[in-house]
Amino acid sequence: MALRKIDHEAVEARLSALDLPQGPSWAAAARRDALERVRAGGLPQRRDEYWRFTRPDSLIQPEPTPAQVLREEGSEIFSGIDRLRIVFRDGVFDPEASDDLAAEGVAIERVAQSGDIHWARDLYGKLEVRGQEPVSRPLAALNTAFATDGLLIRATGKVRRPVALVYLHEQEQSDAILHHVVKVEEGAELTLLETGPAAARFNTVTEVEVADRATFHHVRAQGRDHERRAVTHVFARLGGECVFKCFTLTANGMMTRNEAVIELAGDDAVAHVAGAAVGDGDFHHDDTVFVTHEGRNCESRQVFKKVLRNGATGVFQGKILVRQSAQKTDGYQISQSLLLDGDSQFLAKPELEIYADDVQCSHGSTSGAIDEDAMFYLRSRGVEQSDAQDLLTLAFLAEAIDEIDDRMIAEDLVTQLERWLSRRRR
Template sequence: MTTAGAQPFVEQYGALKGALPGVGLPWLAELREAGLARFASLGLPTPRDESWKYTNLRPLEKVAFGTPNGEAVSIDRLPSLLPAGASENRLVFVNGHYRADLSTLKSLREGVEIGSLAAGLERSPETVAEYLGQIAPAGGAAGEQPGEQPLLALNTALSGDGLMLRLGRGAKVKTPIEVIFIGAATEQALAYHPRNLIVLEPESQAVVIEHHVSLGGGATFANSATEIELGDGALLHHYKMQAEGPETFHVSTVHARVGRDAHYDSFGMSLGSRLSRNEVSVRLNGQGANCHLNGAYMVRGKQHCDTTTLVEHLVPRTSCREVFKGVLDDEARAVFQGRIVVHPDAQQSDGHQLSKAMLLSERAEIDIKPELEIYADDVKCSHGATAGDLDHEALFYLRSRGLPEGPARRLLIEAFLTESIEAIAAEDLCPAFLASIADWLKT
């Protein structure tokens, strides 16, 4: 039985399935059909679902989404949408379609594979089959992921193109790999479902930066999913800038498996969109595995920003650190749900989580739900959460030193957010994120 909210997407699958990446691969067709069946039975999540208690996607049901067009952006429009500076490896996707004419890929050495997922399915489908839908099973495998995750199931069914990165043992890509996702809609609303696959074999290293932007004033629904596999001793810096337009619904799901002595470093900044939800789930599978999950968000007007994290400590001597900070103005709303689970065999685990929010308006609102589930007795775990307005004593001090109120407020907001940005391990990327804060404060 198909739920009412799911029907338009089921119909879209019927119209698009012959043009989706990997047509002709039986295992992928089976994976897509399973995802579609699960989504059809579950429908869009609602506040009745515990993990979606504070975020309502009901407005999506009122939008008629058309077929995404990958030719909606010409090369002369690109500079205004891209970060400054040249990049050796830059992949550009428009409405979920890879645009080779807008992308740049350096000649790659042996053991380094960077390209689109669609190309990977043509070149080495057996490699993709080993990981796609296995790290992030549609809806979650028993005992692995919380909830039913209907939007992950929807992505599995309708997944378009995205990044495929695979590094062989010991390979290191020192320059950042930029992935640009452009949503381009005008009168016709569009929905697209990017899928990324990142596999780092033992002792390999990479930096991946995602940019999510919009062109045109039409409504878009960007429903992306990323699967990450880190072998023993691997290191991934994974950064994301989400700055889409005011009519965008942005949902991102990231699932990572981290091996022995491997490190997953994640930072996300959310500035745009009408509604955004960034969900990160990490499984620390090997001793010495660790992750840093950090983020910053700035919302105003009636924007809604949801950050949901899950870190599972499955074996002894694993660690995680989480720091998320946000600034809310006007009638904006934010959600932070952070869950750390320490399994029975995960002795000597170390997990810490911190969420801080600054509310610049009495009408702004944040819901904070930190959770610790500990089933081992030799652990160090903590969580903290605060929400409040500007420090009036600090504001008074700055004004007493001759600083006007506007610049003084901006200085305090920048200082508040800087802590989470300074946690970025790739220090040369910090200025770009700090500049985004300054730009937001000017508008």
């Protein structure tokens, strides 16, 4: 179907602001294919089924809206954790600030500087394409075509130190597009950490292949710069008996759209996707998750919590699709919001689509205010009202944060969250 004129113009306007990167050669075909798909399919529109609650305008306009740079005080998140640190400034790799990419059990290369023949050729843009059905994700295709850099991470053993990507935001009008490919080989283990606001506008795609009996932990903390905008996609394909866990903490940001597209291809695999978000004022946060069960006896969990105030908006669109082959599936999905005032809103769209007959799937969604009895109880013990509210906010988010296996990482995030909450009050 040909695009309407107005949509065609929107695509061309966006594309005119971008240059198709020259390299690497192994990615050229994937980039061309992605560009064709964007041209043919257009960019997200408000009328699209999965963009009804989130305005795509700021994510698709040719130039990003400037975003003020916030100077964070205190130490960087995860600084207490022994990690391999890789720094991007407004989407540009900074070799000076980054650790040596050589590490035991893992090969890390940059997309922009990878050799001619590359393993990532079989994954780059490939998982993204698979994730375009049945719901199209044009901003991910745009990313595949135009990503200027990214990391190609291949874990072959148990990688002791987490690989930590640090995204610094320093220019008010930066527009960053990064594309990462992660391959966790059979029996290997890898933890990927991502932190920071990244850019005024950030588009990132992470394609992850988790082989049989492999483990992949992914923990993200999307920074606090209030005016930043981000659209992220995680496309994962899971083998048998493997573990995939992805957690995202979001604080502030005028627009965040986090999509996770998970395919449980093998049997007996586990996939958990979770998120905690805290938003104030002009905050729009959207989690869109699509989990497909193909293999037998797999478990999937989606746990999303949002705390909203001063007119903030939270969106959750979560789907569990259980194909006929996926008997003994255990699917769970919960999305909850804590509305700290009457101005904020939470829009949830949970979906189950099940074709197998021997499965367990449950989902729930709630919106509520702070528990006044708990509030009074805390205050009657001497805790100030604002501290009591923070404590109850953290308690509300705890169930999502508990999805992180590594206690040190989880505690680091909680500490950061406490700092963010207490600073917001000042």
